[in-house]
Amino acid sequence: MAEAFDDGPCADPRYLLFPDGPLRADASSREVRLAEATCTEGCCGALYVTIRRHGDQVIWGAWRNPDADEVGLPEFRFDAQQYQAEVERATSDRSWEWPARTVARLLEEQLRQCTAWLERWECELGSVSAWLWEPDQINLFLFHPGGAAVKEDRPWLQFRMTLNISGDDPAAQARQLAEDLTASDPRLAADVCGGSPEFARQLGYPWPQRHTL
Template identity: 40%
Template sequence: MSVDGVDVVEAIHPDSDSSLLHEMMIGPPETWPLRADAEPRRVELSNNFCETGCCGGVFVTIQRCGGLVVWTWENTDDDSRVPLPPDSRFDADRYDAELDRFVADHDWEEPVDAAARLLARELVALDWHRRWNCLPPPWSLGVSVGGRGEEAHVTMEFVVTGLRSYTLSVTGNEPVEDQVRRFVERIDASDPRG
């Protein structure tokens, strides 16, 4: 996480585990953890390879204040050797544009990453979770990359009476769009609650 050219998470929390996954940014913009609104949003940026409730982590509270986006830093672990940076302030229009640019950049994607992104988009368009009353897990849209290479697959988790999932194996033998379309047609035609 770079602010003004400095990797602030590495500086504050060296050798930590990033808590932000690209799959958290594949849903609609209002679900993106780094999206700034008038209502403050607390976001975990890194942890100690453990639950933050146990071992702590680095958090930022993001809030839109007029023409600015303000990040307020917080470190909840016991290591206070490195002081927290002061609040970070960004021009709101430039912040939104940079976030949009980041989310729109698909050059790095492998087919399985593209499948996750396309599946999330289709689920939103179908209003699948609400229509079937199967809520996504609270931490994301429930779509995640579960493997790469020959084991490449995308997992779609949802909550009925407990956590359930569907899995889409992704191959390099045909266009990803076709694989996702068939998968969506299959899950859309059957009741996941049964």
């Protein structure tokens, strides 16, 4: 995957690994997004795979990137019982999380319950991510005026906010960050990281925008 798509990280496990999540396999085909460009799919693409079960095998194939003519990955086949067991094991395992990753998960859960805060500022939460190569920070992504504008060919911008994380209790850090973030317009402490110079002009923002939290 890393060789076939290097414009962004793999999808966060919480969007793939949950009971009856998208990685489950049955007779019907299911297309799953495994990775997205850091600047959003609408800007630089994403990596999709179609998962289906055929007899005693699970097949990953029909790879697709909306931003490329083809994806250089072959079809993969797995023993169905072993595949299901591994998906169930991975779904229940959180031992791999590091503190920043736990903060990101908890913070996103809390912010998704605060819809009025984002509606006030004409924003939509994209994700809260923690990456292994940045172990002491998390990244919060917002769309303005909303993610739907990307597909509807309307002016849109993506904002990125970088937040430092300590070794303190992850739950306490997530609560404090949620309180701080919902107290004001999040765009004031974020950088424009997606969209286009023309969209920025139409929405009244410089391109790119630089701010320090």
